[in-house]
Amino acid sequence: MIGLSEITIMSINGVNYALMLMLMALGLTLIFGVMHIVNMAHGEFMMLGAYGVWAMVVRLNLDLGLSLLVSMLGVACLGVIVEKYLFRRFRANLLPSLVVSIGLILLIQTFVYLFFGLEYKTVPRIISGFLRIERLGINIPLDRIVIGVISLSSVLGLILFLRNTSLGRAIRAVSEDVEGAVLQGINLNTMAMLTMIIGSALAALGGGLLAPTLGCDYKMGFPILLQALMVVVLGGMGSVPGALVASLGVGFLISFGTTLLGSTIADTILFISVILMLLFRPRGLWGRMFH
Amino acid sequence: MLTKNVLKSLLAAVVLLLFTPPLLLNNGHSAPLSPTEEIIIGGVIDLSGPGSNLAIGSKRCMDLAIAEINAQGGIQVGNNVCKIRGVVEDDGYIADKALAASHKLVGQGIKFIINFGSTGPAVQTATEPAKALFFPIISIDKILINKPYTFRCYPTASVNLVLIMDYLKTSLPAGLKIYVVQPDDVTGREVREVWNRFAPAYGLKIVGGDLYPPNSLDFAPLVTRVLTYNPDILAVRSIKTGASVAKEVLDQGYKGKFIVHTDYPSTWIEDVGSDKLGNGRLIGPSPNLMKDVPEKIRSLSVRYYDTHKEQANVIYTLTYNYVYLITQAIVKAGTTTDTGKIKNILETQTFDLPWGKVKFGGEEIYGRPGDGFFPVFVSEYRHSEKATRLLASFTAIEAKDKYLRAREIK
Numbered sequence: 165m166i167g168l169s170e171i172t173i174m175s176i177n178g179v180n181y182a183l184m185l186m187l188m189a190l191g192l193t194l195i196f197g198v199m200h201i202v203n204m205a206h207g208e209f210m211m212l213g214a215y216g217v218w219a220m221v222v223r224l225n226l227d228l229g230l231s232l233l234v235s236m237l238g239v240a241c242l243g244v245i246v247e248k249y250l251f252r253r254f255r256a257n258l259l260p261s262l263v264v265s266i267g268l269i270l271l272i273q274t275f276v277y278l279f280f281g282l283e284y285k286t287v288p289r290i291i292s293g294f295l296r297i298e299r300l301g302i303n304i305p306l307d308r309i310v311i312g313v314i315s316l317s318s319v320l321g322l323i324l325f326l327r328n329t330s331l332g333r334a335i336r337a338v339s340e341d342v343e344g345a346v347l348q349g350i351n352l353n354t355m356a357m358l359t360m361i362i363g364s365a366l367a368a369l370g371g372g373l374l375a376p377t378l379g380c381d382y383k384m385g386f387p388i389l390l391q392a393l394m395v396v397v398l399g400g401m402g403s404v405p406g407a408l409v410a411s412l413g414v415g416f417l418i419s420f421g422t423t424l425l426g427s428t429i430a431d432t433i434l435f436i437s438v439i440l441m442l443l444f445r446p447r448g449l450w451g452r453m454f455h
Numbered sequence: 456m457l458t459k460n461v462l463k464s465l466l467a468a469v470v471l472l473l474f475t476p477p478l479l480l481n482n483g484h485s486a487p488l489s490p491t492e493e494i495i496i497g498g499v500i501d502l503s504g505p506g507s508n509l510a511i512g513s514k515r516c517m518d519l520a521i522a523e524i525n526a527q528g529g530i531q532v533g534n535n536v537c538k539i540r541g542v543v544e545d546d547g548y549i550a551d552k553a554l555a556a557s558h559k560l561v562g563q564g565i566k567f568i569i570n571f572g573s574t575g576p577a578v579q580t581a582t583e584p585a586k587a588l589f590f591p592i593i594s595i596d597k598i599l600i601n602k603p604y605t606f607r608c609y610p611t612a613s614v615n616l617v618l619i620m621d622y623l624k625t626s627l628p629a630g631l632k633i634y635v636v637q638p639d640d641v642t643g644r645e646v647r648e649v650w651n652r653f654a655p656a657y658g659l660k661i662v663g664g665d666l667y668p669p670n671s672l673d674f675a676p677l678v679t680r681v682l683t684y685n686p687d688i689l690a691v692r693s694i695k696t697g698a699s700v701a702k703e704v705l706d707q708g709y710k711g712k713f714i715v716h717t718d719y720p721s722t723w724i725e726d727v728g729s730d731k732l733g734n735g736r737l738i739g740p741s742p743n744l745m746k747d748v749p750e751k752i753r754s755l756s757v758r759y760y761d762t763h764k765e766q767a768n769v770i771y772t773l774t775y776n777y778v779y780l781i782t783q784a785i786v787k788a789g790t791t792t793d794t795g796k797i798k799n800i801l802e803t804q805t806f807d808l809p810w811g812k813v814k815f816g817g818e819e820i821y822g823r824p825g826d827g828f829f830p831v832f833v834s835e836y837r838h839s840e841k842a843t844r845l846l847a848s849f850t851a852i853e854a855k856d857k858y859l860r861a862r863e864i865k
Binding site: 180294 | 680706722
């Protein structure tokens with residue numbers, strides 16, 4: 165019997181899931197929007213973020229907040245190197261950049277399993293305790309609330325940055341019209357590097373926040389990337405508003421679908437939605453046609 | 456320009472090299488390992504992926520068995536003294552990788568392959584045609600049907616669960632509601648089938664079941680669904696994702712028990728939280744390896760702990776058992792290469808293994824060929840002692856008899 169309590173829990177789960185997807189999908193869509201490449205190694209950046217947090221929290225006994233920041237910084241630096249020495253040469257060349265980013269997946273995974281080993285790692289919870297609302301029969305772990313707040317703050321921060329700062333406007337200009345932006349004096353290389361920094365840092369943040377829930381496994385990146393790609397396809401490649409709306413849609417679909425119908429059917433509905441979108445509106449909800 | 460082109464070409468070559476799928480390198484045409492007085496035991500084991508928490512321990516026990524046998528001078532086969540060597544490939548819990556790994560091992564002339572995880576059927580597609588002897592650690596019955604070179608000595612889900620259900624019937628109130636939550640893999644589907652098939656005969660009510668993608672990111676929606684059915688018992692898996700489900704469901708206020716069909720590692724308990732599990736909420740087939748088991752396994756557990764600073768569990772010891780099975784079969788057959796002869800020995804002889812005596816019976820004895828029954832334990836985890844407490848135990852023969860009787864119940 166589904167009552168108010170279950171609907172509330174499903175909604176909360178949906179928002180949580182959506183926020184997690186947003187962190188991944190926003191970075192991916194921004195990178196595509198500016199550089200016109202699909203970074204298949206985005207999931208591995210997330211994985212590196214998770215391992216970074218594990219190493220600092222468990223091995224060095226650092227505070228989680230500091231570990232997240234350092235992890236984000238580290239992965240952002242990697243993003244800079246990857247953009248400058250790999251992706252820049254293949255900008256707007258979809259197929260070569262795809263091959264390069266897939267090669268990057270193997271490189272990063274090999275590095276991680278050689279350096280950290282094969283066993284999966286456990287990260288302690290961010291905070292213990294629950295928020296209990298007896299009237300609704302709800303029991304929400306506090307760490308989920310913290311993860312949700314951090315994710316939401318990051319997403320809002322990114323939106324404000326893109327809307328209200330000159331650098332953010334420059335990134336949007338490049339993603340809307342590269343030639344026009346360059347003619348206005350915007351340095352494409354700088355924007356690409358900045359986008360890569362933001363995208364990588366967001367991925368690392370997502371990984372670090374997921375680490376207490378999922379643990380760390382060197383193969384954890386790809387399943388998350390797959391979901392993020394579906395969000396980006398649904399929302400429109402290169403579209404930030406599209407990624408936001410699609411994340412919410414997917415989050416609620418997975419939450420309500422899984423609870424009411426089971427995981428298999430919920431996933432099937434998601435895949436069918438992606439296929440239908442590609443068939444009837446290939447540019448996604450908000451995207452543009454790319455030539 | 457020339458320099459840029461050269462750099463581009465080099466980069467492309469490096470990327471292609473990295474991107475070359477494993478199959479291209481493992482097409483079975485690799486040079487066989489040079490024949491020596493050395494017996495190679497291959498392993499296709501998921502050292503990475505969702506089952507790695509159990510698989511890594513299994514590999515370690517395989518290595519321990521090999522080291523022990525070699526420390527005793529190896530084994531005498533005819534007039535030769537042979538040392539043992541292990542070669543393990545990681546399949547990451549993925550069937551494609553398991554297939555590639557098994558082709559590689561078989562292509563190298565390896566005649567004995569142990570597999571851990573749900574990728575057994577994939578490995579068999581390489582071992583059976585090559586007449587390599589295959590020793591899986593997997594519950595499903597079909598792994599043995601029409602597979603003459605496959606032998607299994609393993610506490611299967613079906614036998615374990617039947618005996619756990621038998622315990623529940625005699626020790627807990629009737630009409631308990633069970634919800635089965637398993638990853639969507641061959642073992643998960645088998646476990647769900649076993650519950651659906653046998654539970655009614657033991658007065659248990661299956662109120663629902665779910666198969667989730669093994670790489671699920673968030674279990675909260677699934678758990679919300681599970682709790683709407685208000686189960687008394689949740690049947691979960693003793694792998695990483697099973698721990699995630701258990702942790703999530705406890706967070707959402709679940710008050711009932713958990714049942715796992717295979718032994719669980721200490722990392723599983725840590726993941727879920729020993730304090731949250733409390734006393735008696737987790738029931739499974741896990742004996743205390745320091746006291747409830749044969750002496751050789753107790754001794755292995757001590758050595759495992761001394762070496763790896765981690766408690767061993769039953770699952771880990773299965774590869775150890777298999778190594779001794781393989782070497783005993785080779786010695787009895789008097790050959791290291793004639794797998795047909797070794798197969799006949801496996802089918803007809805009794806083996807004195809670390810876990811006790813095993814005879815691989817035929818269809819008429821065990822209900823399926825190539826199966827050697829295993830002792831079964833029913834125990835509960837106790838947080839106050841940070842250990843399991845034995846509730847019931849059955850020898851291999853007792854387990855077999857109870858299971859075969861259960862199968863006859865309509």
